[in-house]
Amino acid sequence: MPADRQPPLDPSHPSELTTRFAGVVRRSAPDRGLDEACALVAAHFSVGADPDGTDLVAVRSGLDDLARGVGDPSLRGVVDHLVAAGLGGDPSDYASPASSMLPAVVRRRRGLPILLAVVAVEVARRCEVPAAVVGMPGHVLVVGDDGLADPFHRRSHLRPADACDLFRRLHGASAPWDPSYLDPVGDAQVVARILANLANRYRADRDHRREAVALGLRSLVPGVGAEEQAALASALARSGAFDRAATTMEALADAGGAGTDPEELRERAVRWRARLN
Known part of the structure; x- marks a missing residue:
């Protein structure tokens, strides 16, 4: 195809x-x-x-x-x-x-x-x-x-x-x-940048399911920071995958929040889980 x-x-x-x-x-x-x-x-x-x-x-x-x-x-x-x-x-x-x-x-x-x-x-x-x-x-x-x-x-x-x-x-x-x-960049940085481009394109197209796929792959690339998990969680929520979004955000909170108050992240996760009811 x-x-x-x-x-x-x-x-x-x-x-x-x-x-x-x-x-x-x-x-x-x-x-x-x-x-x-x-x-x-x-x-x-x-x-x-x-x-x-x-x-x-x-x-x-x-x-x-x-x-x-x-x-x-x-x-x-x-x-x-x-x-x-x-x-x-x-x-x-x-x-x-x-x-x-x-x-x-x-x-x-x-x-x-x-x-x-x-x-x-x-x-x-x-x-x-x-x-x-x-x-x-x-x-x-x-x-x-x-x-x-x-x-x-x-x-x-x-x-x-x-x-x-x-x-x-x-x-x-x-x-x-x-x-x-x-300066040359490593292969991992190249792949991460390609996936960021794709995530931005799908976000602009409001295709949040594919945005989440791109960000999920990007999170696996060495060197991509933990704060990217927040972007992934938000994309999952936009796609309707509230349970996975909450789980991803809770994991980020448990890891210290990557510069964001962990309690704020947990509260967001709670709101997403409430959407499942």
């Missing part, structure tokens, strides 16, 4: 895919596959063609095909080839959850900047070209030994000054620039 045709979900339903996702994102960096993690994310929103419910076979086959066409083993060579193969961004895609689903992005060669960066990094890895995702606020880039690249805007080479200019076009001419914005 295409990633933009989404069957109903029950965010409280236990899933082997969720357990598998948690295992993948907790692996040590050399053994963690962004392609697998992102395919598992997509499988929570659209049933894939593989027996395990993912589209990982098609994702890896598509990435392998793209890698076979790379002639210049450099980041610039990888991105130039991807652009020639049709990879790039379209601002109109921002409103579609499919733009955050790797199977759809590999198939359509369109997606959000962070997904196009994942494609570039995964193709580079297959070509033994060093590359990493750069989590610049507002727009994700890719960095390699030969500089920066922006697959979304189909630019295979950027100087740090070019990235700063792009940042200020997004955030305003007076926005303070920090060179650390061009």
Whole structure:
């Protein structure tokens, strides 16, 4: 089923895919596959063609095909080839959850900047070209030994000054620039950001069941703070899963509240449980 045709979900339903996702994102960096993690994310929103419910076979086959066409083993060579193969961004895609689903992005060669960066990094890895995702606020880039690249805007080479200019076009001419914005980010941070994008998209669409699924997955990613449990609990409540919402909020209160008064969290949980009666 295409990633933009989404069957109903029950965010409280236990899933082997969720357990598998948690295992993948907790692996040590050399053994963690962004392609697998992102395919598992997509499988929570659209049933894939593989027996395990993912589209990982098609994702890896598509990435392998793209890698076979790379002639210049450099980041610039990888991105130039991807652009020639049709990879790039379209601002109109921002409103579609499919733009955050790797199977759809590999198939359509369109997606959000962070997904196009994942494609570039995964193709580079297959070509033994060093590359990493750069989590610049507002727009994700890719960095390699030969500089920066922006697959979304189909630019295979950027100087740090070019990235700063792009940042200020997004955030305003007076926005303070920090060179650390061009530091590579780890795979876990990439997955967490993808899931935050999805949660925001589903919240805007008032699809709170899928918002809760995205936030539930995000809470499993190493490095995501305990305060995210409050966002998950609120999304569960908006989806009508008041019992799970209350249980999640009570667990956060028991853990100290992550900066919020635990008694306030428990009172909210009580109000949600009252909705069950």
